[in-house]
Amino acid sequence: MRALFVAALALLVIGATPVPTPRQSPDPAAIAAVSAYVADVARGDFSAAFGLLTAEQQRYFGNANNLASNSRASGFVIRSYKVIGQLSHGDIVEAMVEQHASFTDISSGKAVPGVVREPYFALRENGAWRVKELYQPWKSYAPDASGSMQGIEVAVKRVEFYDKRVRFDCTIRNTGRVGVQVLPLAKSTLDDGSGLKVPAMNDATFPLNDMGFFEGMHLAPGQQAVGFINFPLAQKTDADQTLTLTVGPAIADGAEQTFSIVVGPMHLAKL
Secondary structure, eight states: OOOOOOOOOOOEEEEHHHHHHHHOOHHHHHHHHHHHHHHHHHHHHHHHHHHBOHHHHHHOOOOHHHHHHHHHTTTTTEEEEEEEEEESSEEEEEEEEEEEEEEETTOOOOOEEEEEEEEEEEEETTTEEEEEEEESSSEEEEEEEEEEEEEEEEEEEEEESSEEEEEEEEEEEEESSSEEETTTSSSSSSEESSSSSOOOSSSSSSTTTTTHHHHOOOOOOOOOOEEEEEOOSOOOSOOOOOOOEEEEEEEEEEEEEEEEEEEEEEEEOOO
């Protein structure tokens, strides 16, 4: 979610006298479209919300079930909302929406309240205002799958699909009796059932990659770390999938051999 809202003031300089450019007021119908979309999401009416999206966004999500899966997998529920800012760019209107919501915390698995300020965009298409969100997965799952090895447990709480990557939100926990060093982005792999093991994205590109998982962590007994691992995808596939995640390397204090933790196979059915 993004909370950045920037208003620009253009100055036309004639001699030494600044003359402000008139600011265009947003079309009320554009703000109404955004409000209707957020209201549909808050009610859980994702078919109606899907119908308000731009044609490009409808192609991105594919269907209303995929759109709904993002809220359902994260436990995101909007309790109340209001538009707190508006900015017109002609046929594109930006509306900043403040949402009082709750969502499932990855580390605890419990619903926690929060305030989210997110920009929504209304675009004029064929004479009507349609809605676009930014930086959303086109579908998500909450498999709640886990695996363990030598006292290190990896729990996958969410799997989020984007155009060219898939993201695994994980909790890595030390349930053993000795400390363990874990480097989740160094040699982790993803198997999609084809036998090909795709290596994790491990470039120092933040926030695309998780900084804590990139640097690695030392987990004392009883400690845990929460983060995410991205894997590149060659193509967008909206079908049943079976994925197996292998996280590593890890090495216990005083040990000479590394080990990895396997989670899966995770069966993700077409929504």
